[in-house]
Amino acid sequence: MKMNLIRIYGLFLRHFYLITKSFPRILDLIYWPTIQITLWGFISNFFATYSTYYNNAVGIILTCAILYDFLFRTSIGFNMLFLEEIWSRNFTNLFISPMRISEIIASLVGTALIRALIGLVPAILLTSPLFGISILNLGINLFFLFLSLYLFGITLGILVSAGLLRFGPSFENIAWSTMFLIAPFGCIYYPIDILPDFFQQIAYSMPLVYVFEEARRILIDQTVITENIYKAFIINIVYLTAAISLFYYSFHQARKKGTLINIGE
Amino acid sequence: MTNLVEVKNLKKNYSSKEAVKNISFNIKENEILGLLGPNGSGKTTTIGMLLGLLKPSAGEIKIDNMNFEKNRIDILSKINFISPYIELPKKLTVKQNLTVYGKLYNIKNLNERIDYLTEKLRLEELLSRITGELSSGQKNRASLAKALINKPKVLFLDEPTASLDPEIGDFVRSFLETYKQENKISILLASHNMNEVNRLCKSVLMMKNGIIIDEGTPESLIDKHGRKNLEEVFLKLSRNENEFN
Numbered sequence: 001m002k003m004n005l006i007r008i009y010g011l012f013l014r015h016f017y018l019i020t021k022s023f024p025r026i027l028d029l030i031y032w033p034t035i036q037i038t039l040w041g042f043i044s045n046f047f048a049t050y051s052t053y054y055n056n057a058v059g060i061i062l063t064c065a066i067l068y069d070f071l072f073r074t075s076i077g078f079n080m081l082f083l084e085e086i087w088s089r090n091f092t093n094l095f096i097s098p099m100r101i102s103e104i105i106a107s108l109v110g111t112a113l114i115r116a117l118i119g120l121v122p123a124i125l126l127t128s129p130l131f132g133i134s135i136l137n138l139g140i141n142l143f144f145l146f147l148s149l150y151l152f153g154i155t156l157g158i159l160v161s162a163g164l165l166r167f168g169p170s171f172e173n174i175a176w177s178t179m180f181l182i183a184p185f186g187c188i189y190y191p192i193d194i195l196p197d198f199f200q201q202i203a204y205s206m207p208l209v210y211v212f213e214e215a216r217r218i219l220i221d222q223t224v225i226t227e228n229i230y231k232a233f234i235i236n237i238v239y240l241t242a243a244i245s246l247f248y249y250s251f252h253q254a255r256k257k258g259t260l261i262n263i264g265e
Numbered sequence: 266m267t268n269l270v271e272v273k274n275l276k277k278n279y280s281s282k283e284a285v286k287n288i289s290f291n292i293k294e295n296e297i298l299g300l301l302g303p304n305g306s307g308k309t310t311t312i313g314m315l316l317g318l319l320k321p322s323a324g325e326i327k328i329d330n331m332n333f334e335k336n337r338i339d340i341l342s343k344i345n346f347i348s349p350y351i352e353l354p355k356k357l358t359v360k361q362n363l364t365v366y367g368k369l370y371n372i373k374n375l376n377e378r379i380d381y382l383t384e385k386l387r388l389e390e391l392l393s394r395i396t397g398e399l400s401s402g403q404k405n406r407a408s409l410a411k412a413l414i415n416k417p418k419v420l421f422l423d424e425p426t427a428s429l430d431p432e433i434g435d436f437v438r439s440f441l442e443t444y445k446q447e448n449k450i451s452i453l454l455a456s457h458n459m460n461e462v463n464r465l466c467k468s469v470l471m472m473k474n475g476i477i478i479d480e481g482t483p484e485s486l487i488d489k490h491g492r493k494n495l496e497e498v499f500l501k502l503s504r505n506e507n508e509f510n
Contacts, residue, residue, distance in 0.1 A: 098338045098342035
Protein backbone atom coordinates (compact mmCIF):
# COMPACT_ATOMS: atom_id res chain seq x y z
CA MET A 1 0.00 0.00 0.00
CA LYS A 2 1.62 3.25 -1.16
CA MET A 3 1.54 6.12 1.30
CA ASN A 4 2.90 9.59 0.84
CA LEU A 5 4.51 11.02 3.98
CA ILE A 6 4.15 14.62 2.80
CA ARG A 7 0.39 14.25 2.49
CA ILE A 8 0.23 12.58 5.89
CA TYR A 9 2.27 15.47 7.29
CA GLY A 10 -0.03 17.96 5.53
CA LEU A 11 -3.11 16.70 7.35
CA PHE A 12 -1.19 16.54 10.62
CA LEU A 13 -0.10 20.15 10.03
CA ARG A 14 -3.72 21.24 9.58
CA HIS A 15 -4.55 19.99 13.10
CA PHE A 16 -1.23 21.08 14.58
CA TYR A 17 -1.90 24.68 13.45
CA LEU A 18 -5.37 24.44 14.91
CA ILE A 19 -4.20 23.20 18.31
CA THR A 20 -1.18 25.46 18.70
CA LYS A 21 -3.01 28.55 17.53
CA SER A 22 -5.60 28.46 20.25
CA PHE A 23 -4.80 28.60 23.98
CA PRO A 24 -8.36 27.55 24.91
CA ARG A 25 -7.94 24.43 22.77
CA ILE A 26 -4.70 23.49 24.55
CA LEU A 27 -6.34 24.25 27.88
CA ASP A 28 -9.30 22.08 26.93
CA LEU A 29 -6.96 19.19 26.10
CA ILE A 30 -5.19 19.47 29.45
CA TYR A 31 -8.13 20.44 31.65
CA TRP A 32 -10.28 17.29 31.56
CA PRO A 33 -7.53 14.69 32.11
CA THR A 34 -6.17 16.77 34.97
CA ILE A 35 -9.56 17.09 36.65
CA GLN A 36 -10.27 13.41 36.06
CA ILE A 37 -6.99 12.24 37.48
CA THR A 38 -7.07 14.60 40.44
CA LEU A 39 -10.54 13.33 41.32
CA TRP A 40 -9.48 9.70 41.03
CA GLY A 41 -6.36 10.52 43.03
CA PHE A 42 -8.45 11.50 46.04
CA ILE A 43 -10.80 8.55 45.58
CA SER A 44 -7.74 6.33 45.33
CA ASN A 45 -6.36 7.74 48.58
CA PHE A 46 -9.68 7.11 50.28
CA PHE A 47 -9.84 3.47 49.14
CA ALA A 48 -6.20 2.90 50.00
CA THR A 49 -6.95 4.03 53.53
CA TYR A 50 -10.18 2.08 54.06
CA SER A 51 -10.00 -0.98 51.76
CA THR A 52 -8.02 -4.10 52.55
CA TYR A 53 -7.98 -5.03 48.85
CA TYR A 54 -6.18 -1.87 47.88
CA ASN A 55 -4.01 -1.15 50.88
CA ASN A 56 -1.05 -2.97 49.39
CA ALA A 57 -0.99 -0.79 46.37
CA VAL A 58 -2.02 2.79 46.86
CA GLY A 59 -1.86 3.73 43.21
CA ILE A 60 -3.99 1.02 41.60
CA ILE A 61 -7.12 3.05 41.01
CA LEU A 62 -5.20 6.12 39.99
CA THR A 63 -2.97 4.16 37.63
CA CYS A 64 -6.01 2.52 36.04
CA ALA A 65 -7.69 5.94 35.79
CA ILE A 66 -4.66 7.27 33.93
CA LEU A 67 -4.61 4.27 31.60
CA TYR A 68 -8.34 4.56 30.93
CA ASP A 69 -8.04 8.28 30.31
CA PHE A 70 -5.32 7.61 27.75
CA LEU A 71 -7.65 5.19 25.97
CA PHE A 72 -10.52 7.67 26.18
CA ARG A 73 -8.44 10.62 24.90
CA THR A 74 -7.02 8.60 22.01
CA SER A 75 -10.44 7.44 20.87
CA ILE A 76 -12.20 10.78 21.34
CA GLY A 77 -9.17 12.53 19.83
CA PHE A 78 -9.49 10.55 16.62
CA ASN A 79 -13.22 11.26 16.43
CA MET A 80 -12.69 14.94 17.17
CA LEU A 81 -10.21 15.27 14.32
CA PHE A 82 -12.72 13.74 11.96
CA LEU A 83 -15.63 15.78 13.30
CA GLU A 84 -13.53 18.94 13.03
CA GLU A 85 -13.50 18.51 9.24
CA ILE A 86 -17.29 18.19 9.21
CA TRP A 87 -17.89 21.15 11.53
CA SER A 88 -15.55 23.41 9.56
CA ARG A 89 -17.22 22.42 6.25
CA ASN A 90 -13.82 21.32 5.01
CA PHE A 91 -14.88 17.73 4.40
CA THR A 92 -15.27 18.09 0.64
CA ASN A 93 -11.89 19.78 0.28
CA LEU A 94 -10.28 16.87 2.11
CA PHE A 95 -11.97 14.14 0.09
CA ILE A 96 -11.33 15.77 -3.29
CA SER A 97 -7.64 16.04 -2.47
CA PRO A 98 -5.47 13.14 -3.62
CA MET A 99 -5.19 11.70 -0.11
CA ARG A 100 -5.58 7.97 0.11
CA ILE A 101 -7.82 6.60 2.84
CA SER A 102 -4.75 4.95 4.34
CA GLU A 103 -3.00 8.34 4.47
CA ILE A 104 -5.97 9.97 6.18
CA ILE A 105 -6.07 7.20 8.78
CA ALA A 106 -2.30 7.31 9.32
CA SER A 107 -2.33 11.06 9.80
CA LEU A 108 -5.27 11.06 12.20
CA VAL A 109 -3.79 8.14 14.17
CA GLY A 110 -0.55 10.10 14.73
CA THR A 111 -2.33 13.34 15.51
CA ALA A 112 -4.69 11.63 17.96
CA LEU A 113 -1.66 10.29 19.87
CA ILE A 114 -0.16 13.76 20.14
CA ARG A 115 -3.49 15.20 21.31
CA ALA A 116 -3.80 12.47 23.95
CA LEU A 117 -0.25 13.05 25.19
CA ILE A 118 -0.71 16.84 25.38
CA GLY A 119 -3.61 16.19 27.73
CA LEU A 120 -2.18 13.35 29.71
CA VAL A 121 1.46 14.20 30.34
CA PRO A 122 0.74 17.21 32.59
CA ALA A 123 -1.85 15.14 34.47
CA ILE A 124 0.62 12.29 34.97
CA LEU A 125 3.26 14.73 36.20
CA LEU A 126 0.78 16.00 38.78
CA THR A 127 0.18 12.59 40.33
CA SER A 128 3.65 12.33 41.84
CA PRO A 129 3.70 15.54 43.94
CA LEU A 130 -0.03 15.41 44.75
CA PHE A 131 -0.50 11.74 45.54
CA GLY A 132 3.02 10.32 45.74
CA ILE A 133 2.27 7.91 42.91
CA SER A 134 4.19 7.30 39.73
CA ILE A 135 2.74 5.42 36.81
CA LEU A 136 6.31 4.45 35.99
CA ASN A 137 5.98 1.84 38.75
CA LEU A 138 4.53 -0.36 36.01
CA GLY A 139 8.04 -0.52 34.55
CA ILE A 140 8.72 -1.54 30.98
CA ASN A 141 5.28 -3.17 30.83
CA LEU A 142 3.78 0.30 30.93
CA PHE A 143 4.83 0.74 27.30
CA PHE A 144 2.99 -2.41 26.22
CA LEU A 145 -0.10 -1.52 28.22
CA PHE A 146 -0.15 1.96 26.67
CA LEU A 147 0.42 0.47 23.23
CA SER A 148 -2.55 -1.86 23.67
CA LEU A 149 -4.78 0.96 24.85
CA TYR A 150 -3.60 3.20 22.03
CA LEU A 151 -4.41 0.51 19.46
CA PHE A 152 -7.84 -0.06 20.96
CA GLY A 153 -8.48 3.70 21.24
CA ILE A 154 -7.76 4.32 17.58
CA THR A 155 -9.73 1.20 16.66
CA LEU A 156 -12.80 2.69 18.35
CA GLY A 157 -12.03 6.05 16.74
CA ILE A 158 -11.83 4.48 13.30
CA LEU A 159 -15.07 2.54 13.88
CA VAL A 160 -16.96 5.67 14.89
CA SER A 161 -15.46 7.67 12.02
CA ALA A 162 -16.57 4.91 9.66
CA GLY A 163 -20.08 5.46 11.02
CA LEU A 164 -19.75 9.21 10.50
CA LEU A 165 -18.63 8.61 6.91
CA ARG A 166 -21.49 6.27 6.17
CA PHE A 167 -24.33 7.92 8.08
CA GLY A 168 -23.18 11.52 8.31
CA PRO A 169 -23.24 13.93 11.26
CA SER A 170 -26.31 12.19 12.74
CA PHE A 171 -23.85 9.55 13.94
CA GLU A 172 -22.11 12.18 16.08
CA ASN A 173 -23.84 11.24 19.33
CA ILE A 174 -22.53 7.69 18.98
CA ALA A 175 -19.04 9.17 18.78
CA TRP A 176 -19.40 10.53 22.29
CA SER A 177 -21.04 7.50 23.83
CA THR A 178 -18.89 4.60 22.57
CA MET A 179 -16.39 4.73 25.40
CA PHE A 180 -19.13 4.82 28.03
CA LEU A 181 -20.74 1.75 26.46
CA ILE A 182 -17.51 -0.21 26.55
CA ALA A 183 -16.22 0.93 29.95
CA PRO A 184 -18.25 -1.51 32.10
CA PHE A 185 -16.76 -4.48 30.19
CA GLY A 186 -13.23 -3.11 30.42
CA CYS A 187 -12.91 -4.01 34.14
CA ILE A 188 -11.02 -0.79 34.62
CA TYR A 189 -11.52 -0.32 38.34
CA TYR A 190 -12.59 -3.83 39.41
CA PRO A 191 -11.52 -7.43 38.72
CA ILE A 192 -13.38 -9.38 36.05
CA ASP A 193 -14.88 -11.74 38.69
CA ILE A 194 -17.25 -8.94 39.62
CA LEU A 195 -19.03 -9.25 36.26
CA PRO A 196 -21.82 -11.80 35.68
CA ASP A 197 -20.74 -14.80 33.58
CA PHE A 198 -22.27 -13.58 30.35
CA PHE A 199 -20.63 -10.15 30.73
CA GLN A 200 -17.33 -11.87 31.43
CA GLN A 201 -17.52 -13.54 28.01
CA ILE A 202 -18.02 -10.13 26.40
CA ALA A 203 -15.19 -8.67 28.46
CA TYR A 204 -12.79 -11.43 27.41
CA SER A 205 -13.51 -10.66 23.77
CA MET A 206 -12.02 -7.19 24.22
CA PRO A 207 -8.41 -6.32 24.97
CA LEU A 208 -9.20 -3.98 27.88
CA VAL A 209 -9.73 -6.65 30.48
CA TYR A 210 -6.29 -8.13 29.82
CA VAL A 211 -4.65 -4.71 30.06
CA PHE A 212 -6.31 -3.66 33.32
CA GLU A 213 -6.02 -7.07 34.97
CA GLU A 214 -2.31 -7.03 34.14
CA ALA A 215 -1.87 -3.50 35.45
CA ARG A 216 -3.42 -4.54 38.76
CA ARG A 217 -1.37 -7.74 38.90
CA ILE A 218 1.86 -5.81 38.36
CA LEU A 219 1.04 -3.31 41.10
CA ILE A 220 -0.31 -5.81 43.64
CA ASP A 221 1.79 -8.95 43.06
CA GLN A 222 4.71 -7.46 41.10
CA THR A 223 4.25 -10.28 38.59
CA VAL A 224 3.45 -10.21 34.90
CA ILE A 225 1.68 -12.80 32.78
CA THR A 226 3.06 -11.87 29.39
CA GLU A 227 0.55 -14.17 27.72
CA ASN A 228 -2.20 -11.71 28.69
CA ILE A 229 -0.27 -8.85 27.13
CA TYR A 230 0.13 -10.89 23.93
CA LYS A 231 -3.59 -11.76 23.99
CA ALA A 232 -4.50 -8.09 24.27
CA PHE A 233 -2.17 -7.28 21.39
CA ILE A 234 -3.58 -10.01 19.12
CA ILE A 235 -7.19 -9.06 19.86
CA ASN A 236 -6.24 -5.44 19.14
CA ILE A 237 -4.76 -6.34 15.77
CA VAL A 238 -7.91 -8.29 14.84
CA TYR A 239 -10.19 -5.40 15.81
CA LEU A 240 -7.95 -2.79 14.17
CA THR A 241 -7.90 -4.73 10.91
CA ALA A 242 -11.69 -5.05 11.05
CA ALA A 243 -12.09 -1.34 11.83
CA ILE A 244 -9.85 -0.26 8.94
CA SER A 245 -11.71 -2.60 6.58
CA LEU A 246 -15.01 -1.14 7.77
CA PHE A 247 -13.69 2.38 7.21
CA TYR A 248 -12.83 1.51 3.60
CA TYR A 249 -16.23 -0.12 3.17
CA SER A 250 -17.98 2.94 4.62
CA PHE A 251 -16.06 5.21 2.26
CA HIS A 252 -17.17 3.16 -0.74
CA GLN A 253 -20.74 3.05 0.55
CA ALA A 254 -20.66 6.82 1.17
CA ARG A 255 -19.60 7.34 -2.45
CA LYS A 256 -22.48 5.15 -3.58
CA LYS A 257 -25.12 6.68 -1.32
CA GLY A 258 -23.99 10.29 -1.69
CA THR A 259 -23.17 10.87 1.98
CA LEU A 260 -19.84 12.52 1.17
CA ILE A 261 -21.61 15.30 -0.69
CA ASN A 262 -24.23 15.78 2.02
CA ILE A 263 -21.63 15.91 4.79
CA GLY A 264 -19.50 18.32 2.82
CA GLU A 265 -22.00 21.12 2.50
CA MET B 266 -8.22 20.16 -29.59
CA THR B 267 -8.05 17.16 -27.26
CA ASN B 268 -10.74 16.33 -24.76
CA LEU B 269 -9.47 16.60 -21.20
CA VAL B 270 -12.75 15.40 -19.72
CA GLU B 271 -14.83 12.68 -21.36
CA VAL B 272 -18.16 11.67 -19.86
CA LYS B 273 -19.95 8.74 -21.45
CA ASN B 274 -23.45 7.46 -20.60
CA LEU B 275 -23.15 8.61 -17.01
CA LYS B 276 -25.91 7.59 -14.62
CA LYS B 277 -26.47 8.02 -10.92
CA ASN B 278 -29.32 6.28 -9.15
CA TYR B 279 -30.20 6.64 -5.52
CA SER B 280 -32.52 4.04 -4.05
CA SER B 281 -35.74 5.55 -5.35
CA LYS B 282 -34.52 8.24 -7.71
CA GLU B 283 -32.55 8.62 -10.91
CA ALA B 284 -30.55 11.78 -10.29
CA VAL B 285 -28.54 11.66 -13.52
CA LYS B 286 -29.84 9.74 -16.52
CA ASN B 287 -27.34 8.67 -19.11
CA ILE B 288 -25.54 11.92 -19.93
CA SER B 289 -22.50 12.29 -22.17
CA PHE B 290 -20.32 15.30 -22.83
CA ASN B 291 -16.69 16.34 -23.27
CA ILE B 292 -14.64 19.29 -22.12
CA LYS B 293 -11.83 20.28 -24.43
CA GLU B 294 -8.43 21.54 -23.39
CA ASN B 295 -8.50 25.31 -22.77
CA GLU B 296 -12.30 25.37 -22.79
CA ILE B 297 -14.81 26.66 -20.27
CA LEU B 298 -18.00 24.63 -20.42
CA GLY B 299 -21.08 26.03 -18.72
CA LEU B 300 -23.39 23.70 -16.85
CA LEU B 301 -26.82 25.22 -16.39
CA GLY B 302 -30.02 23.94 -14.92
CA PRO B 303 -32.59 24.62 -12.26
CA ASN B 304 -32.13 23.36 -8.71
CA GLY B 305 -32.48 19.58 -8.62
CA SER B 306 -31.55 19.17 -12.27
CA GLY B 307 -28.55 16.94 -11.49
CA LYS B 308 -25.72 19.49 -11.73
CA THR B 309 -24.36 18.89 -8.23
CA THR B 310 -24.62 15.12 -8.66
CA THR B 311 -22.73 15.37 -11.95
CA ILE B 312 -20.00 17.50 -10.38
CA GLY B 313 -19.91 15.12 -7.40
CA MET B 314 -19.15 12.24 -9.75
CA LEU B 315 -16.52 14.27 -11.60
CA LEU B 316 -14.82 15.00 -8.26
CA GLY B 317 -14.94 11.37 -7.13
CA LEU B 318 -17.27 12.13 -4.22
CA LEU B 319 -19.95 9.98 -5.83
CA LYS B 320 -19.58 6.66 -7.56
CA PRO B 321 -21.49 6.56 -10.84
CA SER B 322 -24.17 3.87 -11.11
CA ALA B 323 -23.19 3.38 -14.76
CA GLY B 324 -21.10 5.02 -17.44
CA GLU B 325 -17.54 6.22 -17.56
CA ILE B 326 -15.59 9.36 -16.68
CA LYS B 327 -12.18 9.86 -18.21
CA ILE B 328 -9.97 12.78 -17.23
CA ASP B 329 -6.68 13.33 -19.02
CA ASN B 330 -7.24 9.97 -20.74
CA MET B 331 -7.49 8.09 -17.46
CA ASN B 332 -10.51 6.19 -16.21
CA PHE B 333 -11.64 7.88 -13.00
CA GLU B 334 -12.57 4.81 -11.01
CA LYS B 335 -9.29 3.07 -11.81
CA ASN B 336 -7.06 6.12 -11.29
CA ARG B 337 -8.94 8.13 -8.66
CA ILE B 338 -5.89 9.40 -6.75
CA ASP B 339 -3.87 10.29 -9.87
CA ILE B 340 -6.83 12.19 -11.28
CA LEU B 341 -7.59 14.00 -8.02
CA SER B 342 -4.06 15.40 -8.08
CA LYS B 343 -4.85 16.99 -11.47
CA ILE B 344 -8.20 18.56 -10.71
CA ASN B 345 -9.62 20.96 -8.16
CA PHE B 346 -12.86 22.58 -7.10
CA ILE B 347 -14.26 25.78 -5.71
CA SER B 348 -17.72 26.37 -4.31
CA PRO B 349 -19.13 28.92 -1.88
CA TYR B 350 -20.75 25.99 -0.06
CA ILE B 351 -17.49 24.51 1.14
CA GLU B 352 -14.89 26.40 3.13
CA LEU B 353 -11.29 26.34 4.12
CA PRO B 354 -10.61 25.68 7.81
CA LYS B 355 -11.76 28.91 9.44
CA LYS B 356 -9.29 29.05 12.33
CA LEU B 357 -6.18 28.80 10.17
CA THR B 358 -4.56 31.75 8.46
CA VAL B 359 -4.72 31.92 4.68
CA LYS B 360 -1.00 31.08 4.47
CA GLN B 361 -1.46 28.07 6.76
CA ASN B 362 -4.37 26.84 4.67
CA LEU B 363 -2.40 27.16 1.47
CA THR B 364 0.55 25.39 3.08
CA VAL B 365 -1.66 22.53 4.31
CA TYR B 366 -3.30 22.06 0.91
CA GLY B 367 0.03 22.40 -0.83
CA LYS B 368 1.22 19.46 1.26
CA LEU B 369 -1.95 17.45 0.66
CA TYR B 370 -1.38 17.90 -3.08
CA ASN B 371 2.33 17.20 -2.58
CA ILE B 372 3.38 20.37 -4.40
CA LYS B 373 7.05 20.82 -5.16
CA ASN B 374 8.38 24.37 -4.58
CA LEU B 375 5.31 25.18 -2.55
CA ASN B 376 6.51 28.59 -1.38
CA GLU B 377 7.04 29.71 -4.97
CA ARG B 378 3.55 28.53 -5.87
CA ILE B 379 2.03 30.37 -2.91
CA ASP B 380 3.98 33.52 -3.85
CA TYR B 381 2.70 33.28 -7.44
CA LEU B 382 -0.92 32.87 -6.37
CA THR B 383 -0.56 35.58 -3.73
CA GLU B 384 0.53 38.04 -6.38
CA LYS B 385 -2.06 37.03 -8.97
CA LEU B 386 -4.96 37.00 -6.53
CA ARG B 387 -3.86 40.03 -4.50
CA LEU B 388 -3.55 38.06 -1.29
CA GLU B 389 -0.50 39.86 0.16
CA GLU B 390 -2.38 41.44 3.05
CA LEU B 391 -4.54 38.40 3.67
CA LEU B 392 -1.87 35.73 4.13
CA SER B 393 -1.44 36.25 7.85
CA ARG B 394 -5.13 36.77 8.54
CA ILE B 395 -7.49 34.17 9.99
CA THR B 396 -9.56 32.73 7.12
CA GLY B 397 -12.82 32.79 9.08
CA GLU B 398 -12.47 36.54 9.66
CA LEU B 399 -12.24 37.45 5.98
CA SER B 400 -15.05 39.04 3.96
CA SER B 401 -16.87 36.92 1.35
CA GLY B 402 -14.76 38.36 -1.45
CA GLN B 403 -11.52 37.76 0.42
CA LYS B 404 -12.55 34.20 1.32
CA ASN B 405 -13.41 33.60 -2.30
CA ARG B 406 -9.94 34.67 -3.43
CA ALA B 407 -8.34 32.48 -0.74
CA SER B 408 -10.45 29.52 -1.87
CA LEU B 409 -9.49 30.22 -5.46
CA ALA B 410 -5.82 30.15 -4.47
CA LYS B 411 -6.40 26.77 -2.78
CA ALA B 412 -8.19 25.52 -5.91
CA LEU B 413 -5.20 26.48 -8.04
CA ILE B 414 -2.48 25.35 -5.63
CA ASN B 415 -1.93 22.11 -7.56
CA LYS B 416 -1.90 23.73 -11.03
CA PRO B 417 -5.03 21.76 -11.94
CA LYS B 418 -5.58 20.67 -15.50
CA VAL B 419 -9.32 20.70 -14.89
CA LEU B 420 -11.08 23.11 -12.57
CA PHE B 421 -14.66 22.62 -11.40
CA LEU B 422 -16.46 25.78 -10.36
CA ASP B 423 -19.79 25.73 -8.61
CA GLU B 424 -21.24 29.24 -8.58
CA PRO B 425 -17.82 30.79 -8.04
CA THR B 426 -19.08 34.36 -7.79
CA ALA B 427 -22.25 33.80 -5.76
CA SER B 428 -22.50 36.29 -2.89
CA LEU B 429 -19.73 38.50 -4.30
CA ASP B 430 -20.19 42.18 -5.03
CA PRO B 431 -20.03 43.15 -8.73
CA GLU B 432 -16.46 44.44 -8.55
CA ILE B 433 -15.02 41.33 -6.90
CA GLY B 434 -17.18 39.16 -9.17
CA ASP B 435 -15.70 40.90 -12.17
CA PHE B 436 -12.18 40.49 -10.78
CA VAL B 437 -12.73 36.74 -10.33
CA ARG B 438 -14.15 36.34 -13.85
CA SER B 439 -11.26 38.30 -15.39
CA PHE B 440 -8.77 36.29 -13.39
CA LEU B 441 -10.31 33.00 -14.52
CA GLU B 442 -10.26 34.09 -18.17
CA THR B 443 -6.61 35.10 -17.99
CA TYR B 444 -5.53 32.09 -15.96
CA LYS B 445 -7.28 29.69 -18.34
CA GLN B 446 -5.65 31.35 -21.31
CA GLU B 447 -2.17 31.30 -19.80
CA ASN B 448 -2.36 27.75 -18.45
CA LYS B 449 -4.59 26.05 -21.05
CA ILE B 450 -6.78 24.47 -18.39
CA SER B 451 -10.31 23.18 -18.81
CA ILE B 452 -13.09 24.52 -16.64
CA LEU B 453 -16.59 23.27 -15.89
CA LEU B 454 -18.65 26.17 -14.61
CA ALA B 455 -21.98 25.57 -12.90
CA SER B 456 -23.68 28.88 -12.37
CA HIS B 457 -27.02 30.61 -12.13
CA ASN B 458 -25.47 33.86 -13.28
CA MET B 459 -26.29 33.93 -17.00
CA ASN B 460 -24.15 36.98 -17.70
CA GLU B 461 -21.20 35.16 -16.22
CA VAL B 462 -21.88 32.08 -18.34
CA ASN B 463 -22.35 34.22 -21.43
CA ARG B 464 -19.05 35.96 -20.83
CA LEU B 465 -16.89 32.96 -19.89
CA CYS B 466 -18.28 29.95 -21.69
CA LYS B 467 -17.77 28.96 -25.30
CA SER B 468 -20.33 26.21 -24.92
CA VAL B 469 -23.12 25.40 -22.55
CA LEU B 470 -25.00 22.31 -21.36
CA MET B 471 -28.56 22.72 -20.13
CA MET B 472 -29.65 20.07 -17.62
CA LYS B 473 -33.10 19.30 -16.33
CA ASN B 474 -34.42 16.29 -14.46
CA GLY B 475 -31.08 14.52 -14.77
CA ILE B 476 -30.69 14.79 -18.54
CA ILE B 477 -29.00 17.20 -20.90
CA ILE B 478 -31.90 18.91 -22.63
CA ASP B 479 -29.88 21.18 -24.88
CA GLU B 480 -26.34 22.22 -25.65
CA GLY B 481 -24.44 24.62 -27.83
CA THR B 482 -22.79 28.01 -27.78
CA PRO B 483 -24.69 30.70 -25.84
CA GLU B 484 -25.40 32.46 -29.17
CA SER B 485 -26.71 29.34 -30.89
CA LEU B 486 -29.02 28.54 -27.96
CA ILE B 487 -30.39 32.10 -27.97
CA ASP B 488 -31.04 31.87 -31.73
CA LYS B 489 -32.50 28.38 -31.57
CA HIS B 490 -35.03 29.26 -28.87
CA GLY B 491 -35.78 32.70 -30.29
CA ARG B 492 -35.00 34.56 -27.08
CA LYS B 493 -33.08 37.76 -26.38
CA ASN B 494 -30.51 36.34 -24.01
CA LEU B 495 -29.36 33.22 -22.19
CA GLU B 496 -31.43 33.99 -19.12
CA GLU B 497 -34.61 33.86 -21.16
CA VAL B 498 -33.51 30.60 -22.73
CA PHE B 499 -32.87 29.22 -19.24
CA LEU B 500 -36.30 30.35 -18.06
CA LYS B 501 -38.02 28.87 -21.10
CA LEU B 502 -36.35 25.49 -20.66
CA SER B 503 -36.77 25.44 -16.87
CA ARG B 504 -40.45 26.32 -16.93
CA ASN B 505 -41.38 23.87 -19.64
CA GLU B 506 -42.47 21.25 -17.12
CA ASN B 507 -43.17 18.16 -19.15
CA GLU B 508 -41.26 18.62 -22.36
CA PHE B 509 -38.13 16.86 -21.22
CA ASN B 510 -39.40 14.36 -18.66
